[in-house]
Amino acid sequence: MGKPIKIKAKIKGDIAEVKALMPHPMESGARVDADTGETVPKHYIQEVVCKHNGNVVNTAFWGTGVSKDPYMAFKFKGAKAGDTLEISWKDNTGDTSVKEVTLK
């Protein structure tokens, strides 16, 4: 299980503005460890799925070019207090992390 995702969401009118932080090394496979001199293998998030009340609103596919500890922001319509927002990711090793919050 990956590290927990941090989600900040606020509703303006019926629009939800979401910011998410996902602690993850995001190793591109090109970095050389300064201590061991060995290349650090690829380890990065490939897919992020964002669901509002169970419906997918945004699917992000990522490559190795996304920064370490990824930050992502997005917006969607039709949100109201009490709705659920779930964000999950899956990396190239099959590891995952899921977080659900209630909008307020």
Added chain:
Amino acid sequence: MRLQRRALIRSLFTAAAVLAVPRWVFASRPDAAFNADNSDTVVKDLFEGSIAESDQITLKVPDIAENGAVVPVTVSTALADVESISIMVENNPTPLVAMFELSPQSIPDVSVRMKMGESSMVRTVVKAGGKLYSASKEVKVTIGGCGG
């Protein structure tokens, strides 16, 4: 003969079912495009048809990035019926950074932070209403973000 016809009918139904899938049911990750080492190949892998430059797209990136390991990028657009937003850094070893697939409920306004190995054109391609639009901007990087 009858069996063949049955198979044919079945395949027609399958084709119809595939076509009937709403456009916001998402495809799987386009791995080939993410592994491609040049942006022309990425575009060929991801999209069909011509891409028009559009002033309806706002690509927000810094002019100068002091730290190539963390370059903020925001893409928003006034275009209607946006289906996907892709972001590429042309000079990165694998240019495709991210592709966001948006449901009709989404507002086309996404942000992410990306790595840039060196100064490069940053390009976004927006698919909206079945058509393709793009915008690009150059970012100068003073410290590259690939060696860590």
